[in-house]
Amino acid sequence: MVASDLEMDALASDSRKVIQHEGFCILVCNTGGVHYAIENRCTHQDTSLDEGRIRNGFIACPLHGVRFDLKTGQPRGDLTRIPVRTFAVKQTGDRLLVQMHKADPHNEATT
Amino acid sequence: MLKPGEARAPGHTYQEAIAKDASQPPEAFLDYSYEFLGDQDIPYTHYTSHDFAQSEMEHLWPRVWQMACREEHIPEPGDYQVYDIGHLSAIVTRTESMQIKAYVNACMHRGTALKPPGDNGYCQNFRCPFHGWVYSLDGELLELPEDWDFPHVGAGTHSLREILVDTWAGFVFVNFDREAESLTEFLGVLPEHFRDFDIADRTIETHVCKRLPVNWKAAEEAFMEAYHVKETHAGGRDFSEPVTTYDVYPKNVNRFIHTVGSVNPRMAVPPSEQELMRALWGRRGPAEGDCPIVPEGATARDVYAEVIKKSLGAQYDMDFSHYSTAQTLDSIEYFLFPNFFIFPGLSLPMVYRFRPDPKDPDYSFFDLYFLRPTDSAKPQSPPPEPLMLDVQDSYTLAEGLGFLGAVYDQDTDNMAAQTRGFKTCAKGGQTLGNYQEVRIRHLHQRIKEYLEN
Known part of the structure; x- marks a missing residue:
């Protein structure tokens, strides 16, 4: 069954929030004014990503440092080759719609 | 009768050319430091042999900065x-x-x-x-x-x-x-020669890492002389540049500097300053506005340097008025043994780093960076992720390289051809010019010192 979309308030710039939603743990973040939503789980060894540093459009796993492209979910380096799941985020004013049925359009690997 | 290494191209030297600029070049640019280092061929096996690569891996790379x-x-x-x-x-x-x-x-x-x-x-x-x-x-x-x-x-x-x-x-x-000796000792004259540049304040604007189809030393050598420029980058045509100085410094530094936009004394009919200006104006593709008129008694170089300083100043919101014409325009390339090149000039702001491919001496990795000047008082964006290019990928895929993308492709084409030629050439080694290719000889001399000690 496909989860329903998630509605929420937009985040302040350079902040993040972890949300449990219909069995998914989602990390929503605002970096440099752009919102991204990814599954809050490192595909390398299953750690939460939410304490990882975000810089230059990448989040670094706090455990072993794998970096994932927030747009595409693709990892850098060779610790894992599995992309993290990403979700498209639509912003209307100060509200966000995280589209659970739709991967981020950049992420072909999870569509 | 001239001794080997004493001959020079007819006409003025680089140092004499820039002494005529309207602005005073840095003192280091006026220095001559050429030394004849021999004229023996460099064996092709130094590029193609797995044993030689292994020896470099044991005796060179673990011991250098x-x-x-x-x-x-x-x-x-x-x-x-x-x-x-x-x-x-x-x-x-x-x-x-x-x-x-x-x-x-x-x-x-x-x-x-x-x-x-x-x-x-x-x-x-x-x-x-x-x-x-x-x-x-x-x-x-x-x-x-x-x-x-x-x-x-x-x-x-x-x-x-x-x-x-x-x-x-x-x-x-x-x-x-x-x-190992300290970095300061290893750097030799570099800090002194870079006194007039603000390299510490620059940041990476573009970073491309490409796998090259040639041994790391031959890859470096492709960038160590300007002798190839006329054929590789200009189809053998006469043109208005470059006049080049080649200098070697103890123990790990060498350089070339060549003019941009000065009269090549070898041309039978030298172009006028206005013709030089027109050539410079078209250099970066269609330039905006009309080509400036070079006033009587002025040079195209000096007029164009002012244009560049103003346009880059506006682009980066900085003041470059203190840069001399030579610092602004010329191709200023310093090499630090064994694998680092830096161009401190304003309009050609590159850094190169070459590394062997440990799996195959016929391949190497080339990190190419463009550094941009920054105002250190302002917040900087983090360096970009490197764009990874494989052997067949064109440099023109890297937008940040601008018109130089196609130029680097021309250099890369020669590399693959050299790798093939090394293995079929019956002569046994590379023959080098005494002056224009002295930096290549310096590289091999330093490697030899590491491998034999």
Whole structure:
């Protein structure tokens, strides 16, 4: 069954929030004014990503440092080759719609 | 009768050319430091032999200072950058006390590399993905899972192995040899020659890493002389540049500097200053506005340098009025043995780093950076992720290279042809010009010294 979309308030710039939603743990973040939503789980060894540093459009796993492209979910380096799941985020004013049925359009690997 | 190495191209030297500029060039630019280093051929086996590559890996690479990254790659505690050279790998990081440190990239338990090749990023500590041994940013063994089984292990014996690290001009250098001479000693004349440049304040604007179809030394050599420019980049046509100086400095530095936009004294009918101006104006594709008129008594070089200083000044919101014409326009390329090139000039702001491919001496890796000047008082954006190009990929895929993308492709075409030719050429070695190719000889002389000592 496909989860329903998630509605929420937009985040302040350079902040993040972890949300449990219909069995998914989602990390929503605002970096440099752009919102991204990814599954809050490192595909390398299953750690939460939410304490990882975000810089230059990448989040670094706090455990072993794998970096994932927030747009595409693709990892850098060779610790894992599995992309993290990403979700498209639509912003209307100060509200966000995280589209659970739709991967981020950049992420072909999870569509 | 001239001795070998004493002959020069007819006409003025680079130093004489820039002495006529309206602005005073840096003193170092006027220096002559050529030395005849012999005229024997360089054996092709030095490029093609696995044994020679192995010897370099044993005797050269573990003992020399190498540029691992820029300081801006690791601005905060926990930021790290992996530097790989052959089978060796180092982690360069920033500690909580803002010190830069470097470690051998291997867990002290069973040797697992802690970080993947070329990786960069951020971590609170270094944690081995195999059994979870944890090291602090200072390299100290912090956590040892199930320590009841390791009575013979402790922070004193099993902390990360530190290697030498030091900085110059915003670059972080490492040396795997803990007994090595200091970086300052290794750099020789470089800091003095770069006195008039603000390299530490520059940041990376473009970074391309390409796999090249040639041995690392031949890759470097393609950029060590301007002799190839007329054929490789201009189809053999006469043109208005360059006039070049080649200089060698003890022990690890050499350079060329060549003019941009000056009269080539070898041309039978020299172009007028206005014709030179027109050639410069078209250099970067269709330029905006009308080509300036060179006033009577002025030179195209000086007029064009003012245009460049103003346009780059507007682009970067900075003042470049203190840059001389030579600093602004010329191709100023310094080499630090064994694999680092830096162009401190304003309009050609490159840095090169070459590394062997440990799997095959016929291939190498070439990191090409463009550094942009910055106002250090303003916040800077982090360096871009490197664009990775494979052997067949064109440099023109890298937008940041502009018109130079096609130029680097021309250089790369020669490299593949050289690799093929090395193996079929019956002569046995490369023949070099005494003056224009002296930097290549200097490179091989230094390698020989490392391999024989």
